[in-house]
Amino acid sequence: MESEFGKEFGAHGGVWECPDLFPLEYNGETIWVLLVSINPGGPNGGSATQYFTGRFNGKTFTPFQTDTRWLDYGPDNYAGVTWSNTGKRKIFLGWMGNWQYAQVVPTEKWRSAMTVPRDLAIERVGEKYLVSSHPVPELDALSSSTVKLKNININNFDLTEKTGKLTVPARLSLQGAQLAGLTITLSNDKGQKVVIGYDENKNEFFMDRRASGNVDFEEGFAGWHTAPRVSDKQNMDITLIIDLASVELFADNGLTAMTQVFFPDSPFTTITLQSSENLLIHTLNFSHLKSMYK
Template identity: 25%
Template sequence: MNGVLASEKLIKAREYENRKQKEIPQGQKPAFHVSAPIGWINDPNGFSLYKGEYHLFYQYHPYSTNWGPMHWGHSKTDDFIKWDQLPAAIAPDEEYDQQGCFSGSAVEHEGRHILMYTGVQDKVLEDGTKVSRQTQCIAAGDGYNYEKLSCNPVIQSWQLPEGSSAVDFRDPKIWKEGEVFYAVVGSRHEDNSGQIALFSSKDLKEWEFVSILERCNNQYGLMWECPDFFLLDGKYVLLTSPQEMRSEGLEFHNGNGTMYLIGNYDREQQDFSREGVGSIDYGLDFYAPQTVLTEDGRRVMIGWMQSWDNHMVPQGFEWSGMMTIPRELTIKNGRLCQNPVREIENYYQNPVTYKDIIADKPLELKGIRGRELDMTIDVEAGYYGCFRINLAHSEKYSTSICYDLSKNTLTFDRNYSGLKRDVIYQRSMYVKNQDGKIRIRILMDKYSVEVFVNDGEQAMTSIIHTPIESDRIVFGGEGNVKFHVTKNDVVVN
């Protein structure tokens, strides 16, 4: 263990995952997306650059396909497409994290890989009341083994301003500026709504409260989870995942959502002022995104491709949960834009292109089918009712993406994808009115469908558990819809 003494819980988890993941049928998992080694994964954690490689951790319960006591699973890559599975990194093996090692982040410092996470502990107060407490903790390691600091927890709820919750205080995102470390942490105000707290430290051990960076004021959901804060294209961006959202048109949906806030940051006052707010992803399965700054200066984001309200595991699967494709972020016209990392192009094979196709009836194009692909469709401006793409199509199954010109909406519908539970199957979003012109990029990896509209101005992420044999793609339209399409298979050996 390279000088680090692993706990019994961590050894058990590592032995279990090593044994059980070998039993998963060959080819069942996605080809170029991070997925659960075995059991359950949710929020991405510790997305970071360490010694020239990109590491990703995630909330992990190896022993079942349901959420359970949280460990940290671990993967790494050098190009965001081909991932290596590493052993579990940390387990809930201390008094302060006995109920789970919840979400967090990571940073490189003096040759060490620093993990910052939320420890959850159940306590019994003097009057016999049972309470849960969430604190922020640190583990340091070498990219493989990690040791928790003896001074943990390093940030506790009593350091928050008066009126803040001692129960909902989690998901630290750490970064370093000069000689100072900073961390934003999700918190809850006494009015029951979310707030983002900012802390600083010079040595990772002693932390001070700096300010409340932003507050929800009961405007966007309640508790704000999984914050991230960074500079992008001259503006500061705050990402968060609000709980208990209420629908606002087609911009935000009920339940657990995601949101970006774009604005300015006053360093002297440690104050963030928002200028724009929007949904990060409009699909059925996207939550808890986290970013990393690459060596070449790109801001890359990854998210959990699942929904708390739509937990779906196909019968016989012993793993549940996957991550999105890592996405390059930019700001364009005040919106957060996202596109798959450019490295995916290194895995293209079997290119097929068609120009000036008229979709006035259902049609299939030779060479355009499959479940591991990157496809871009350019629809020309014109007068028509709608344009439809049916994916993972067969006589029995189909998943549709429909652009309705009259409503300026794009709708994803998985009602006939093979679902066996009464879960949410459809979601729509408004798109820019360009007199019928629209660019739709679709990334598929067996059970995932990621849609990027108009060069990343909007994204829709959803999963389907359609049998792999259903791999036809059918285009259609109401009226004379002219479009062009380019498809590349994505092949990762």
């Protein structure tokens, strides 16, 4: 299959591959989405997946925009595509890796995993049709030992005092009336950590794995990775899917997503939430996720 699409659109820092074209419904309107993976040229270095929304007449895809939009701003979500047999749902699964360092990651029996399956949907922000990502609701069936907290003022809050030591996989969801500066730190007793959060001054989400453990196997692996906040709403919602060597972030009903891997010397067992503005969290839910194979 040949195509002339793309010369004037999106990012061109590397090779385009793994295209996926499909429709999504938004308020009775059909919006077509084109996914294109690129390597290198991602927003935080190396591989990433960009997308376009537009119209398709059966032959020609015409995008609404020429700017670059990323399905996931983190460094470790690449080459994902959707299933074709899920009815009106479009379920996306990405490779949790980056060609910048995929062949040298410090693992022994495997290299890289897959993201959790994600439902894709259309949301409109201003005049733009954007793609949001949500962990599939089927994950709810794996939840166990759920801890539910309400009306928490976040200053320096050790969540593990309420939940016990972190064991993975796990899911953390936060909701509040207003988003302010926030950090969520995953750490172990060796002083290693991954920090996820929101910078109110820059209006962006971030992930910091510079002190996450084994980071020197590739010169660009350690880093501070960012994603712009695109929602125009005041309220906040953040979901984290946490595993032994990865974290997936879904913010603002999935309008911003980030995926990042890490390699600590021992598992992260503590979760700490911090905010300098006494951020009020209306609801906080934390669940362990059982294996789907048991």
